Amino acid sequence: MTDLYFYAALFLLANMLVGLARALRGPTMPDRMLSGELMGTTAVAVLLLLSVATDTEALIDVALIFALLSVLAVVTFVRRTWPEPGPPRGRRWP
Amino acid sequence: MNLFIDGASLMLLVLGLLFFLSGTIGLLRFPDVFTRLHALSKTDTLALGFISASLALQSGSLLLTLKLLLITLLVMVAGATSSSLIAGAAIARGVRPWQR
Amino acid sequence: MALVFDALLALAMLWLAWQGVHAQTLFQAVVSFMLFGLLIALAWVRLDATDIALAEAALGSGVTGALLFAALGQLPPEPIRARRRTRWHRRLLALAWGLVLLAPIALLLYGVLQLEGRGLGAEVNASLSQANIGSPVTAVLLNFRAIDTLLELVVMLSAVVVVWSLGATAPSPLPWLPAPSLPALTRLLFPVFLLTAGYLLWRGEHGPGGAFPAGAVLAAGFVLAILSGARAPAPDGHTGWRLLICLGPLAFAMVAGGVLLAGYVYFEYPPRVAGLLMIGIEIAAGISIGFMLTALFFAAERDHSSQV
Numbered sequence: 086m087t088d089l090y091f092y093a094a095l096f097l098l099a100n101m102l103v104g105l106a107r108a109l110r111g112p113t114m115p116d117r118m119l120s121g122e123l124m125g126t127t128a129v130a131v132l133l134l135l136s137v138a139t140d141t142e143a144l145i146d147v148a149l150i151f152a153l154l155s156v157l158a159v160v161t162f163v164r165r166t167w168p169e170p171g172p173p174r175g176r177r178w179p
Numbered sequence: 180m181n182l183f184i185d186g187a188s189l190m191l192l193v194l195g196l197l198f199f200l201s202g203t204i205g206l207l208r209f210p211d212v213f214t215r216l217h218a219l220s221k222t223d224t225l226a227l228g229f230i231s232a233s234l235a236l237q238s239g240s241l242l243l244t245l246k247l248l249l250i251t252l253l254v255m256v257a258g259a260t261s262s263s264l265i266a267g268a269a270i271a272r273g274v275r276p277w278q279r
Numbered sequence: 280m281a282l283v284f285d286a287l288l289a290l291a292m293l294w295l296a297w298q299g300v301h302a303q304t305l306f307q308a309v310v311s312f313m314l315f316g317l318l319i320a321l322a323w324v325r326l327d328a329t330d331i332a333l334a335e336a337a338l339g340s341g342v343t344g345a346l347l348f349a350a351l352g353q354l355p356p357e358p359i360r361a362r363r364r365t366r367w368h369r370r371l372l373a374l375a376w377g378l379v380l381l382a383p384i385a386l387l388l389y390g391v392l393q394l395e396g397r398g399l400g401a402e403v404n405a406s407l408s409q410a411n412i413g414s415p416v417t418a419v420l421l422n423f424r425a426i427d428t429l430l431e432l433v434v435m436l437s438a439v440v441v442v443w444s445l446g447a448t449a450p451s452p453l454p455w456l457p458a459p460s461l462p463a464l465t466r467l468l469f470p471v472f473l474l475t476a477g478y479l480l481w482r483g484e485h486g487p488g489g490a491f492p493a494g495a496v497l498a499a500g501f502v503l504a505i506l507s508g509a510r511a512p513a514p515d516g517h518t519g520w521r522l523l524i525c526l527g528p529l530a531f532a533m534v535a536g537g538v539l540l541a542g543y544v545y546f547e548y549p550p551r552v553a554g555l556l557m558i559g560i561e562i563a564a565g566i567s568i569g570f571m572l573t574a575l576f577f578a579a580e581r582d583h584s585s586q587v
Contacts, residue, residue, distance in 0.1 A: 106207060
């Protein structure tokens with residue numbers, strides 16, 4: 086069974102690297118961010134699988150940190166980096 | 180009973196891998212940011228849920244299972260919010276959804 | 280099979296590093312750098328260095344990404360750099376430089392291959408009982424080479440001071456928020472950030488964890504709160520901020536000097552209270568690191584429109 090988990094992790098790593106093509110090709114900024122999101126979620130899954138395959142419980146903590154901090158990049162990108170044309174008329178948040 | 184749990188775990192694992200694959204295919208093949216968002220965030224969250232469920236069936240420890248549950252919930256909440264942020268920001272910046 | 284995994288990881292890292300240097304726009308470079316950090320964390324995991332993987336996951340792909348993106352938002356929109364053909368003599372120069380730089384790397388590699396044994400792990404584990412703490416990594420950081428760790432904290436403190444000396448920092452006005460779910464998410468997640476930081480501090484006593492990842496998670500929580508519209512006083516010139524930022528180095532230095540008064544050598548913890556002292560230092564350092572990183576983020580927020 087542990088061998089199987091390692092194969093699954095390998096499959097996910099390959100999957101993640103194929104998804105990298107979107108980060109390199111774009112064409113727009115959010116497309117590249119989406120690729121980052123894919124890699125973040127997949128890395129969480131890879132870490133979970135590796136944690137079971139190698140019997141290292143601490144890897145779950147690394148996965149937890151990834152899951153917790155993945156939102157930060159997207160929020161900073163939307164709030165700071167993406168050039169803004171100004172708010173549309175009407176309601177405002179916050 | 181043990182065989183049943185092993186079988187269910189294996190099935191969940193394979194389902195998770197397939198959903199990850201479909202998310203990547205969607206990200207690469209779909210035509211614009213909204214469709215890619217749709218393909219990616221839903222399938223990936225679901226796939227991670229399947230994989231955590233598969234591992235939780237085998238974990239045999241309550242703490243580990245709770246951590247897996249916490250990670251899955253975090254990814255769900257974070258994925259949903261970041262998708263809505265990106266989509267909302269794209270609309271506000273005048274990105275037109277793709278039409279045939 | 281493990282070899283296939285590692286080879287794939289290494290190739291992807293090299294490719295992303297190349298992309299980070301040669302991207303057409305700064306934004307692409309930043310994205311490549313962040314994804315590179317993510318893969319580096321995986322590489323540390325493969326090298327059985329879970330402690331460093333934890334720190335890299337929290338700092339490298341979390342807080343650093345936020346800092347870089349915020350800094351990118353302050354720059355004027357960049358034109359796409361056209362791929363120009365480089366002249367042949369420039370290529371020759373670059374090649375020569377590459378060869379010159381390759382020499383020390385080859386020397387280093389030779390030195391590493393000459394090393395006997397596999398690092399200092401055995402020695403650390405052998406003297407772990409003298410350190411009065413469960414985790415070998417924490418024992419090295421806070422006991423065997425405590426002065427290095429103190430100086431690392433001082434380096435971070437100096438970085439904050441230098442950034443503050445560059446000018447007043449003020450949070451720039453937040454742009455329009457496209458989704459109302461963000462403040463709700465922050466309300467939900469902020470306690471989880473605090474809890475995780477506390478968990479990592481506690482975990483550092485007997486396993487991978489400790490002040491640096493805990494501080495980074497704390498800072499990530501603060502940055503998320505700021506980006507969701509939370510109001511905080513600007514850090515420079517604020518007494519509370521100064522105290523919180525100095526807390527870690529100060530506590531560390533006070534312990535190091537305090538044991539002198541009790542008749543011990545500099546940084547020699549009295550055996551009876553050693554564990555307690557190290558836990559105290561760890562907590563103070565974690566809090567300080569969190570506030571230092573947040574202060575750096577505030578500096579990236581500086582509103583350049585008010586300056587000429």
